[in-house]
Amino acid sequence: MNKDASSTKEYKPQEIEAFWQKKWSDDKTFTPSLWTDPKPYFNLMMFPYPSAEGLHVGNMYAFTGADVHGRFKRMNGYQVFEPIGLDGFGIHSENYALKVGRHPAEQAKISQKNFYRQLASTGNGYDWTRTLETYDPDYYRWTQWLFIQMFKSGLAYRKKAKVNWCPSDKTVLADEQVIDGKCERDGAVVEKRDLEQWFFKITDYSDRLLAGLDKIDWPEKVKIAQKLWIGKSKGARLKFKVDSQNRELEVFTTRPDTLYGATFMVISPEHPLVEEILSGADANISKRIIENIKQYVVEAKNKTEQDRTATDKEKTGVESGLLATNPVNGAKIPIWIADYVLMGYGTGAIMAVPAHDERDFAFAKKYNLPITEVIEPKGGSVAHHPRPTSSLKDSDAVARRGSPNRATPNLPFVGEGRIINSESWNGWEMPESIDKVIEWLKENKIGKEESNYHLRDWLISRQRYWGPPIPMIYCKKCEEEGKGEREDMPGWYSAPLDQLPVLLPDVTDWKPMGSGESPLASHPEFYNTTCPSCSSVARRETDVSDTFLDSAWYYLRYLSIGDTKNMSKDIKTDKNGQEENDGSKVPYVPGIIKRWCPVAIYIGGAEHSVLHLLYVRFIAMVLHDLKNQPQNLALEFEEPFPRFFAHGLIVKDGAKMSKSKGNVVVPDAYINKFGADTLRLYLMFIGQFKDGGDFRDSGIEGTNRFVKRVWNLFNTVEFGPDSEETLRMINKTIKEVTNDIESFSYNTAIAKLMEFYNHISDDKKWSKETATSYLKLFAPFAPHMTEELWKNMELGEGSIHFSSWPEHQEKYLETNEVIVPIQINGKRRGEITVSSKDIKDQAKVEEKAKEIVSAQLEGKEVKKAIYVPGKIINFVV
């Protein structure tokens, strides 16, 4: 090897990278033919929302990691489809437009240009013929189509709902923008406002969304997050008679087995029964009590969400003056009103079992309500002396052992145990006890089995400007006549499909109004229309849809644009003679979807665990069920992403990168200075792809040094026969780097490439085969430089990205010798060299080690030898 660098060509990444990026784009190197390619591989990465000042290194990190995977698959013979687009509709982008004082549409144009320029400069192998932007009318036409399908399937409906209202921003906020009851932007306490809203019935799919999780290869933490979000609780719904009122009070409980321990009931301040009481329907309730209730309800209403849900808040409540009857033992128990019971879950009413529920227990203690124990802990006979409450941790509540029937236990017992004090149920044990009790309650017509879910319907309306107008039309006349597209929603019609898209008008007063209405509501030229049914004057919906709807189906659209946009052409090339969609019925070409979906791998951030990643599964299931359309157009799969990889986050100086902290790093300056290859290599090197890493300027210079060294080496290399050492090293490197890239362990892959360089660069010859293999291993990380070297060295025809991955060179391993350390009783006592063909032969290895071992035995005897082939031999004496 020539170490004199003065004669080598200087490494100029700017020139090399510009050249190759143009060539890839001109040659359509990364544009697969969607109809004909034999081994399709849809390598999908979460598309960015271009709301900030530009692509930052956190984005680039994610995209580069995904691109390394794509290039690896391409070199393994797959036809990789790696598309990119912009999630530019929605509140993030609109907020950014507000901040910089530009019209969102104008800002979108600027952002789009900048983002695509930045994305291209990273050298990722994107298919630039199939980009999409969610604000493109040709895209949101189909987002609106999707809304209409939801409506026609009965999955979209309207109801009055409380929305988050930020008094400082004068706008509604999405749930995800509310953190601890405060606006994420300015920290103002969020209020609730009642508004008529559109919802999607995602709750209809609760069980399927839950069941699907078992079938997909996703990080466990994401699955758990979705499971908890859906939050299925099995239990029972029970009826209690209310005294002196001719009605029943229904409750939901997960612990019907504790029914004999129900000593009072609690209803939420919003419960309908409260209004009945306040209306004075029951003459037996004293004025004083009604006054108390009135006051309490007003207080509860005025509390912020934050105050009401604070965990360590002391419980409060008032007596309702009503009594209920416990259906199993006929006990008269008081009904209380307290805000620790939420109207939004279950029935808004509970049976309180203070002996076995921490919240009920705290409430009972405070208001001196009776506590009856009905569950005896397993092994409950074991006596346990009471300890002072102050020294008890909460976790002790679960472990508490106590004798039953104690008048006032210190803590509720919430673990599993045996039923006591419950007549015929006595002795039943968890978990069978719950099923048996439910069976008993059914037979006695007291209750029935029921499950409740944490998941709520998806609030889809946004009173904003920058989104797809909800394509619905309201006709007052039809409503009065009780007519409508759907029987349950008189007056409402979906916009006729041939009139899509309902264009978002270009208006100057686009800023949020603060009235609870979208800015579109002040534009009669937008909302005035005619009723699709009776042709009288009608009004368009003026809200837009949630940005998560835009991103819930985009992966399908990637496969339906570019050369597939003119779909009639593709119908002719479909050799199966199957009649294909002409693009007017569904937003995709079923034949192409069949080939490329479900997506081979989805790569993105785990922060989308329960929003995007849940919605996208939901929408796929809806399109799988596809009602009101020919069934051959429905999706064949239910789970769009059978495999999802969650990458880590890039932090800067130990802190999460964010605009508010002012530590956002934009890649442009680094690409200009060092080149994209250096930055890619650096980003992939700083930690496991699943973990992320800490971005530091000092580290990138080291990577740059390495890139330059490799460049110089290849520019001065003289090919010759490999040394034994080189053969052994390249074989090992190929093997390990392949495994590492396959398992997203990019940082160790790069470390091994560096290690190989260190071994090989100094005065050692290597063969052309070794050089090619090394370059190929390098290519996914530093695509431009390796292409350039590949070309300069005339190593083969065409782009390196279509050449195959290096074959394992097992044959070399056989000629090698391996050093095996010798241990005696686990302590290192020397080493021997073993030839590869003897590696698995323990007897031979023992024989070889004999001399060294016997010299150190000091009269002791070898009891046994433990041999780990090629790794270690340990003699036990």
Add this chain to the structure above:
RNA sequence: GCCUGGGUGGUGGAAUGGUAUACACGCACGCCUUAAGAGCGUGUGGCGAAAGUCAUGCGGGUUCGAGUCCCGCCCUAGGCACCA
């Protein structure tokens, strides 16, 4: 409180139960330079002159052998949280 991850040099981080600290940063010394920079080379966990010996958050255990497996703690990051 509950659920996930994670605690290894000065730093980022490697280690299918098998030579702990790969690779890189930083630092030190040297070469080359008038000099600086770049580049190249050598060294770099602690203690010890050395043989050695002690080190992977803390305390136990299993094993010929534990960063890795088991039990009990501590700390830390993220997610969820009055969901009956």
